[in-house]
Amino acid sequence: MPQHPSEGTKRERPSAAVARAARALAAAGVEAARAEAELLAAYLLGVPRGRLALADGFTPEQLDRFDALVARRADREPLQHLTGSAAFRHLELAVGPGVFVPRPETELLAGWGVEQGRRWPAPLVVDLCSGSGAIALSVAQELPAARVVAVEGSPAALSWLRRNAASRAAAGDRPVGVVAADVTAPDLLADLAGRVDVLLCNPPYVPAGAVVPPEVDRHDPADAVFGGADGLAVIRPVIARAAVLLRPGGVLGVEHDDTHGTAVPGLLAADGRYEAIADHPDLAGRPRFATASRRADGQHAGPGPAWQTASS
Template sequence: MAELVDRGHHLLAQAGLPTPLNDARLLLADALGCDLHQLDQALLLDRTAEELLTNGVGRRQADDSQSAALDRYQSYLQRRVGREPLQYILGHACFRYLDLRLGPGVFIPRPETETVVQAGIDALTGVDHPLAVDLCSGSGAIGLSLATEVPGARVRAVEVDKEAYRWGALNAAAQEAAIREAGSDYQLLLADATDSAALSDLDAHVDLVISNPPYVPMDAIPSQPEVRDWDPDLALYGGSPDGCLVPCRILDRAMVLLAPGGLLVMEHDASQGAAMVAAAQERGYLDAHTHRDLAGRDRYLTARRPG
């Protein structure tokens, strides 16, 4: 087993991957149908892949074998050498308490967005049956976190891209039990988040509008291939040289959706903190501030509709 990890580690390191050992271990575990703890235990006991499968630790398919599992592993490694995101190859990723299904066509949620979600959760603490709207919902990471972590929350999510909407719907279905357990309600709408017709029945009634809109400046093409070549452009670029066009449209829509005193929480680029605060103030928001992520970079705006 150790030689399989070493082989993958070496191949991915040669390809210039930033975390080759971690990627090789995750890919091998998935190919064998086990988790990392089970893989590490097998490595310590010097078990073979066949032993792992035969002993029922790996999720053996009807005709699965060591050969089939190793073929999967090799295929995974080649895809990763081609800089396909690890999350797409594995088909899922963890975000806060969620295990989200992911694949080509949907934006991969980042750890820094977890701080954005926490700001939204904090804002809803103590609110009875709060109403929240997730604009540009993508995989559903933000809205589904609210629906499963805030008891009694009513969450409405909006996504314009059909492929991203499909992934969001899959994740919503997978979280149905957790949403019911929280006493919450979650609904996903295929629509343009900046369109005044989307959720117009909620205008002036929403406690929280939360969003991770596309905000990358048009001329700031990401250097990382996993982002540049795989994340959907529609989810990345903010529609203007400074990347602020779409976020400003979210500011406009949120001002209408929010009830008096309601809060907007919106992620933005590290370079856009001052611009977003100024844009919010120009539109009449109160208490507009940018906040930093765990890496110390400006990451999200909070602003309140006047009461």
């Protein structure tokens, strides 16, 4: 690929390198190719994306590294694996092979959990299927009085979770408790039964056999993506266990596939221990997460109106 060095130097202007990279990424089917090319360039040059135009150009060595990163991204390796981090709400989280890369739509569930947690002066918040710790660590940062417990069963994901938890604690956030456990275990967090104020979960929920982007298919752990034949294999036991862990009036939020906008609220209603059941869309208007409150009387409900669609 031809280079266009800046006048009087051996550096290539960022604009020229980014334009070339954007074309290569677009040809490979990468969405937001220009933005991702800029992010890779900013990462390599060590500047914020917004100041990329003011940065010094690429040295020949930097240009070689940039071109190598662009080639890997064109091969559909996740951008976050290339930069080693993923943005989530107000955090930058370390991610890489072995852990699910947090998605922007999950920020809505985390934000809902933060808002709900403000109902208590010192809430106990549990994050199941924590992965990189995105939800748990966001809650801990935004609700300093909260006690937050993050549960993850994958050894590979646990290493990323512990790394991120240690980093945020060192930055001054309240430490998050990390528990290595299978979230479908019938005795999960037995010592917290009836004490949890807010329970959040972003489980594997894609139905087996569904077509997913190459970044997901080749790089996200399958056990963090696929949730059995109908995508509900983990959600079902989570709903049942959450009813045991939540205090009366405590709340549950669980992310789901965009085909589950009726199924997950239906499971919550059928359980009988929840009320105020609602489903919430993501920013694209697709069904994305369901919420419910543990019945204040702690009992099972009889038949009746089940749930509604929320506006946010």
